[in-house]
Amino acid sequence: MREFNVTGLCVPHKHYMVDISGKLEKIREMVDKGRYFAINRARQYGKTTTLHLLSKFLPQEYICISLSLEGVGDTMFADSASFCQRFLLHISKAIENANRDFSVQWKDETVTDFDLLSFHINRLCKDKKIVLMIDEVDRTSNNQVFLHFLGMLRSKFLATQAGNENTFHSVILAGVYDIKNIKLKMLNEGLITPESSGSKIYNSPWNIAADFKVDMSFTPAEIATMLAEYEADYKTGMDIPAIAEEIYNYTSGYPFLVSSICRHIDEELGKDWTLNGVQNAVKILISHSNTLFDDVFKNLENNMELYDFIHSLLIQGEAKSFVIHNPIIATGVRYGFFCSREGRVAISNRIFELLMTDYFISKDLESKNQPGSVMQRNIVKGGRFDMELCLVKFAEHYAEIYNEDDIKFLEKQGRIVFLSYLKPLINGGGFYHMESQFTDLRRMDLVVDYGKDQFIIEMKIWHGKQYEKDAIEQLCGYLDSKHADTGYLLTFDFRKAANKATKAGWIEAGGKRIFEVVV
Secondary structure, rough: OOOOOOOOOOOOOEOOOOOOHHHHHHHHHHHHHHOEEEEOOOOOOOOHHHHHHHHHOOOOOEEEEEEEEOOHHHHHHHHHHHHHHHHHHHHHHHHOOHHHHHHHHHOOOOOOOOHHHHHHHHHOOOEEEEEEEOOOOOOOOOHHHHHHHHHHHHHHHHHHOOOOOOOOOEEEEOOOOOHHHHHHHHHOOOOOOOOHHHHHHHHOOOOOOOOOOOOOOOHHHHHHHHHHHHHHHHOOOOOHHHHHHHHHHHHHOHHHHHHHHHHHHHHHOOOOOHHHHHHHHHHHHHOOOOOHHHHHHHHHOOOHHHHHHHHHHOOOOOOOOOOOOHHHHHHHHOOOOOEEEEEEEEOHHHHHHHHHHHHHHHHHHOOOOOOOOOOOOOOOOOOEEEEEHHHHHHHHHHHOOHHHHHHHHHHHHOOOOOOHHHHHHHOOEEEEEEEEHOOOOOOOEEEEEOOOEEEEEEEEEEEOHHHHHHHHHHHHHHHHHOOOEEEEEEEEEEOOOHHHEEEEEEEOOOOOOEEEEEO
């Protein structure tokens, strides 16, 4: 029986898989046109599986050679002779089963530099449509040799366009880093220095590459194809469109996250293919370590500019214009952290929002300036979370802990004070996420899921009566979009005590009930 796979290559006879034939068709069109291109996506985004499926999808007129630079060892990149010999050996092995005679022709011990390799490729590619796929191209320890190899491919591509040579019909490179900017990666990792590279650091050996615009995230309809395969085997009676949509709402189609949620439901939640089952799978997912989440934390720890940028986005609610040429934003996109929503930077999926918010809270709670949260009793009754009581108790806690001397700190950290208070109360029974598409400097929407209940809270900073009125109208509109009748409004008032009016109570607005707390 098949299973949901979250490690390595997915294969149809072993694993439940999304039907990506539409994506493969778009990639095939690029191959048919003889394009050279790179597939750059974050870790565990299905790049390896896509290349594998593409090699099966392309018609027989193509000879597909699939290589991976992961785990090949440092000796391959010691010098040009080592690279050329190992490259030919890997090609020979890759096609040995499909075409043994052609496999033998690739081996040649006299090929010891890139000029000789170019002549060898010219001879073997004559009258053949060979598609070269190289996975994990950014895993090499000495990229300088690989840059020379890319330069050779570039020269051959241009010469072939002019009708002077033969070369690979199409070349596809896959990795996290854009190979066009591989020199910048080398600079970041200390493999080269600005002094040694000079202005050439921005010269790309891969500027012949066509833009790769195929969206590799899964749509709800594509997720549904995988669920349909599972349902055919188990007949659970699940509402496939609804479950696919809910999984997408949390993952935005990130392949690893989609498969992880499905695996948890199948293996750990008694095949509870309901909306509640999806939420419980998300709880399990974010509470356990995995290689993707380890990468997320590593990338945050190793890049303090990115750390501060995301902290200000998620915790302080600062709006950021999406400018892909901004190096910090480009880095976040490369890692799969960012996307553009209405021209603003947003975290690419809710699970990353949950993960990063919890991470920042845990880090800030370690700070000497950040007080610990206070556990309150009786907020959870009979498995139901009393959000009204939670907000009232928070207001009391806030009044006890802070005074006017803390205003500068609170203007930036007020939200995290509440989240730090809320987190231990819902641990084990719920979780929360920011609605970043609505996030701005003055207001932030927070959605808390606890059991079968969902609470929509708007957190804002006091900026006058009119702004309060506008915020209530916006909250009502958001409640409409969630098909909810009840909402919560938490306002931080940083005016001097004489002007403050701390309050807590229900109001009616736009046919909605809103519990408003001003602290």
